[in-house]
Amino acid sequence: NAGVTQTPKFQVLKTGQSMTLQCAQDMNHNSMYWYRQDPGMGLRLIYYSASEGTTDKGEVPNGYNVSRLNKREFSLRLESAAPSQTSVYFCASSEAPGPVPSYNEQFFGPGTRLTVL
């Protein structure tokens, strides 16, 4: 099992360009998440998908859109990149939130390092 995979690993964009970050998981998890990690700050939730067919905003959704393509795949799109979106982006998945703690362990991908010039 590959776990959570993300593409690309690195990307440089110019201000105003668009791009889509791809994420896939092979653990048959129901929930998927997109985070950004900035220096000196904790990971912040951008969007999440509690189950296939649903998406919801997190803490910092402005400037982003997401698509839960199927149970395995969850993409993050930057329509018009800005320098403030320079960050490391992590995708994560979990079996489902619920009463059993192990169910809500989030498994993270390796990250995409994005630079917007």
Added chain:
Amino acid sequence: KNQVEQSPQSLIILEGKNCTLQCNYTVSPFSNLRWYKQDTGRGPVSLTIMTFSENTKSNGRYTATLDADTKQSSLHITASQLSDSASYICVVSVGAGGTSYGKLTFGQGTILTVHP
């Protein structure tokens, strides 16, 4: 506002020594607390999890403690190794009665460097 604060921000120790990392949180309602290890250039990986009814949990050389009354947790690393060099992140899950809502609040992490 839910917050997780970690200290110290960074720590340098010699191989073989022990160390303790701290985490204070104001998340409510509390469901569980995890410690994650994040190696440079990698995603975080879970080390331990504790619910409100647990006050200690071990995973090899890693021992986490939780005081739900004071809302503090610590991660103790015994006999450190070079491979322990990483960022350690305290993560608190929002929930009630043991049920997690799946929403996490992350600390900013403690960067641990182990020197030979």
